[in-house]
Amino acid sequence: MNFGFTAEQDIFRSEVRKFLDNNAPLEEVRRIMESDEGYSPKLWQEMAQMGWLGLLIPEEHGGVDLGWVDLTVLLEECGRTLFPSPLLASTVAAIALMENGSAAQQARWLPSIAAGEAIFSVALVEANDRLSEQGVELLGEKSQQGAELRGEKLFVPDATAATHFVVSFRTGDGPEGVRLAVVEAGASGLTIEDLPGLDTTKRIGRVRFDGVSVDADCILDGSPGWAAVARLLDHAAAAVTAEAIGASEGAHALMVEYAKQRVQFGSLIGRFQGVKHPLADMYVDIESFKSLLYYAAWCLDKNPEEAPRHVSMAKALASDAFTRIGIDGIELHGALGYTWEYDAQLYLKRSKWVKAAFGGSDHHYERVAALGGL
Amino acid sequence: MDFDLTPEEEAFRSDVRTFLDENLPPEGERDAMFPLRWSTLVREKGWVGFSWPKEVGGGGGTLMEQAILKEELANRRAPALGSCIMGLAWVGPALIQYGTQEQKDRFIGDILDSKYQWCTGYSEPDIGSDLASLQCKGERQGDDYVVNGQKIWTSLAQWAKWMILLVRTDNATEKKHDGITCLLVEMDSPGITVSPIANMSKQPFFAEVFFDNVKVPVENLLGKEGQGWQITIGALANERSGISEIAGLLWELDLLKKLVKESRVGGKPAREDTRIRRKVAEFETRIAAMKYNGQRYLTKQIRGEPVGSETSVNKLHTAHLEKYMSEFALELQGSYGCLAPGSKAALERGRWQKEALGWCTAVIGGGTPNIQRNIIAERILGLPHD
Ligand SMILES: Cc1cc2nc3c(=O)[nH]c(=O)nc-3n(C[C@H](O)[C@H](O)[C@H](O)COP(=O)(O)OP(=O)(O)OC[C@H]3O[C@@H](n4cnc5c(N)ncnc54)[C@H](O)[C@@H]3O)c2cc1C
Numbered sequence: 001m002n003f004g005f006t007a008e009q010d011i012f013r014s015e016v017r018k019f020l021d022n023n024a025p026l027e028e029v030r031r032i033m034e035s036d037e038g039y040s041p042k043l044w045q046e047m048a049q050m051g052w053l054g055l056l057i058p059e060e061h062g063g064v065d066l067g068w069v070d071l072t073v074l075l076e077e078c079g080r081t082l083f084p085s086p087l088l089a090s091t092v093a094a095i096a097l098m099e100n101g102s103a104a105q106q107a108r109w110l111p112s113i114a115a116g117e118a119i120f121s122v123a124l125v126e127a128n129d130r131l132s133e134q135g136v137e138l139l140g141e142k143s144q145q146g147a148e149l150r151g152e153k154l155f156v157p158d159a160t161a162a163t164h165f166v167v168s169f170r171t172g173d174g175p176e177g178v179r180l181a182v183v184e185a186g187a188s189g190l191t192i193e194d195l196p197g198l199d200t201t202k203r204i205g206r207v208r209f210d211g212v213s214v215d216a217d218c219i220l221d222g223s224p225g226w227a228a229v230a231r232l233l234d235h236a237a238a239a240v241t242a243e244a245i246g247a248s249e250g251a252h253a254l255m256v257e258y259a260k261q262r263v264q265f266g267s268l269i270g271r272f273q274g275v276k277h278p279l280a281d282m283y284v285d286i287e288s289f290k291s292l293l294y295y296a297a298w299c300l301d302k303n304p305e306e307a308p309r310h311v312s313m314a315k316a317l318a319s320d321a322f323t324r325i326g327i328d329g330i331e332l333h334g335a336l337g338y339t340w341e342y343d344a345q346l347y348l349k350r351s352k353w354v355k356a357a358f359g360g361s362d363h364h365y366e367r368v369a370a371l372g373g374l
Numbered sequence: 375m376d377f378d379l380t381p382e383e384e385a386f387r388s389d390v391r392t393f394l395d396e397n398l399p400p401e402g403e404r405d406a407m408f409p410l411r412w413s414t415l416v417r418e419k420g421w422v423g424f425s426w427p428k429e430v431g432g433g434g435g436t437l438m439e440q441a442i443l444k445e446e447l448a449n450r451r452a453p454a455l456g457s458c459i460m461g462l463a464w465v466g467p468a469l470i471q472y473g474t475q476e477q478k479d480r481f482i483g484d485i486l487d488s489k490y491q492w493c494t495g496y497s498e499p500d501i502g503s504d505l506a507s508l509q510c511k512g513e514r515q516g517d518d519y520v521v522n523g524q525k526i527w528t529s530l531a532q533w534a535k536w537m538i539l540l541v542r543t544d545n546a547t548e549k550k551h552d553g554i555t556c557l558l559v560e561m562d563s564p565g566i567t568v569s570p571i572a573n574m575s576k577q578p579f580f581a582e583v584f585f586d587n588v589k590v591p592v593e594n595l596l597g598k599e600g601q602g603w604q605i606t607i608g609a610l611a612n613e614r615s616g617i618s619e620i621a622g623l624l625w626e627l628d629l630l631k632k633l634v635k636e637s638r639v640g641g642k643p644a645r646e647d648t649r650i651r652r653k654v655a656e657f658e659t660r661i662a663a664m665k666y667n668g669q670r671y672l673t674k675q676i677r678g679e680p681v682g683s684e685t686s687v688n689k690l691h692t693a694h695l696e697k698y699m700s701e702f703a704l705e706l707q708g709s710y711g712c713l714a715p716g717s718k719a720a721l722e723r724g725r726w727q728k729e730a731l732g733w734c735t736a737v738i739g740g741g742t743p744n745i746q747r748n749i750i751a752e753r754i755l756g757l758p759h760d
Contacts, residue, residue, distance in 0.1 A: 276748070291667045
């Protein structure tokens with residue numbers, strides 16, 4: 001047993017951090033989040049060159065063939081600076097293709113993802129907001145070419161930046177009736193709309209399908225119904241949690257620094273236990289969902305059976321912990337925390353996204369209870 | 375990251391399992407002679423003092439093997455390895471690190487054989503969390519230290535043959551920590567009076583200990599004069615990964631789930647209540663977090679990196695679970711929750727009630743939650759002392 005990062009992973013972390021420190025400090029993040037695109041196409045190309053966009057993709061398809069634990073390092077660091085980019089969406093979509101696409105489908109799309117030429121996202125959640133098989137209502141009627149999609153997907157990450165979507169839809173009743181397909185953003189009958197979110201470093205969209213025709217060779221052959229989507233939701237929830245590690249640590253560091261500088265009643269506020277004990281409790285929470293997520297990440301690669309339980313434990317704890325860190329992060333800074341200029345608000349808003357994205361603590365604790373035999 | 379065991383570790387685990395299959399009957403099938411048989415067997419097997427060096431009679435096991443062993447033992451509800459509780463937990467490790475050859479020869483074999491109990495004289499009436507301010511006096515006179523003062527909350531004092539004692543030998547040091555000295559004291563020395571204190575379950579498990587001109591020969595000084603604080607921190611730091619604790623908590627969790635399945639709330643099965651389901655899942659998640667925190671810290675230890683204040687993280691989790699799991703069980707029991715363990719109508723013979731009155735050792739004994747928060751805030755986050 002070895003529950004630590006390798007020397008290569010430590011080097012990778014410091015390279016990622018250096019790149020983000022140089023190219024995306026929070027002032028730059030603010031500029032990017034207010035831009036039309038919501039991400040930096042220039043940095044996106046550099047990320048492709050560094051191999052970040054194909055981290056999990058096999059070498060034969062232009063990727064670097066690393067594992068989920070390496071991905072954790074990358075996402076954690078992106079989370080730390082609240083770096084706005086479609087990386088999370090694109091990575092989960094790539095996983096969808098790797099897990100469910102035929103050899104031909106993989107060869108067709110994966111290289112363009114790794115090269116940064118195409119931006120893929122995942123359209124898995126609908127207006128009903130259910131992360132279960134019943135939540136897939138979007139209809140795929142059998143047609144001559146393949147299927148015709150009617151319905152709507154909501155909470156699609158980076159929808160406006162995406163060139164392609166991996167979309168879940170239904171061809172029949174029950175879990176077996178669920179399928180996944182790749183749809184191009186330019187397909188006729190498809191409308192994409194940006195839905196402003198609280199966290200403007202994360203773009204959320206609505207994608208409408210008004211009779212969008214999908215060729216048979218765009219339907220992922222190997223997708224065994226709902227189980228494939230459930231696995232993707234696990235990958236997505238784990239990715240959100242990995243980013244949340246960095247983001248919580250970023251928020252926490254901001255607070256700790258402030259507690260070491262601000263003087264009131266003749267004392268550093270960090271000396272007051274009403275300040276320092278909550279900071280210690282936050283540390284405990286972050287350490288704990290971090291350990292859970294690292295184990296979950298390892299499971300996603302090496303022990304898939306144990307992955308659902310551990311992803312849910314990590315996401316549940318992270319959702320609640322980061323929510324609290326976001327709120328306390330404002331309070332600890334007093335009125336300064338309430339200002340637009342100060343960065344505490346950015347973390348608060350990220351916490352609202354983390355809590356909601358791919359299941360909050362109620363959803364994930366319920367899953368832990370069910371998987372634990374209750 | 376890699377959670378698979380090496381072939382050697384796998385072999386060790388299967389050796390442990392085979393031994394347990396052959397020698398450890400399931401709980402409930404252990405006869406009156408079993409405890410004696412067990413203690414002889416595990417001693418011969420080299421499991422008592424498993425990680426202590428072979429030269430002093432320990433098992434010479436690695437940290438990883440120790441973790442495996444503890445997990446296997448806890449999973450089968452095996453009795454402790456040896457009954458000399460504090461001797462095995464911290465007196466022995468302190469002797470191994472700081473003791474003279476004579477002291478090692480004199481004490482370590484007896485500790486491994488659990489010949490008698492040790493007790494721990496740290497806390498005083500006015501000194502608890504702020505242990506480094508302790509006042510009990512030790513004065514060098516010729517070949518003796520003469521001890522005067524009082525200790526309190528000393529667990530097992532009335533049964534122990536020896537005590538590991540902290541005294542102040544120097545009042546003038548710049549740092550109060552540097553005036554503390556560690557002595558090994560025979561409990562039947564003239565001048566020692568032990569006065570038991572009943573805990574809230576009316577059990578006299580701890581005591582006040584009074585010292586009136588008690589002579590402790592210089593040969594029973596552990597380490598050097600003024601080194602007592604360092605020895606204490608080192609010795610208390612010995613028990614780290616908390617692996618066996620986690621197996622125990624998982625056991626409790628299973629019992630709690632069983633209780634949920636058998637209980638009804640407002641006439642409906644408790645297991646259908648979303649609030650109750652969430653609560654159990656929160657406990658389960660916290661225990662799992664402890665497990666993986668423990669494994670991360672164990673990895674650091676194995677790699678030779680310092681592991682210090684991080685262990686306060688799991689101590690805070692333990693404190694929470696110890697207090698609130700039993701409390702939750704009482705809540706599930708509704709009106710039955712307030713019955714005493716001996717009551718006829720008490721559920722499960724009152725096991726949860728016992729727990730609900732029994733968490734203090736874990737929560738208060740080794741530093742209270744507030745002190746753990748201070749440790750994290752000051753030593754890890756670098757916030758100012760209060
Ligand atoms: C079952 C049991 C067995 C024990 N066995 C032994 C033994 O064998 N030998 C031995 O020497 N001792 C033993 N103890 C004593 C134990 O070590 C002390 O109880 C513990 O260190 C706390 O000290 P105290 O009880 O004096 O509480 P205090 O230190 O007086 O604390 C009282 C309260 O004040 C809080 N507090 C104190 N300082 C701070 C601070 N700086 N910031 C915030 N809050 C603070 C504490 O959290 C606590 O809630 C035992 C205790 C128990 C419960």
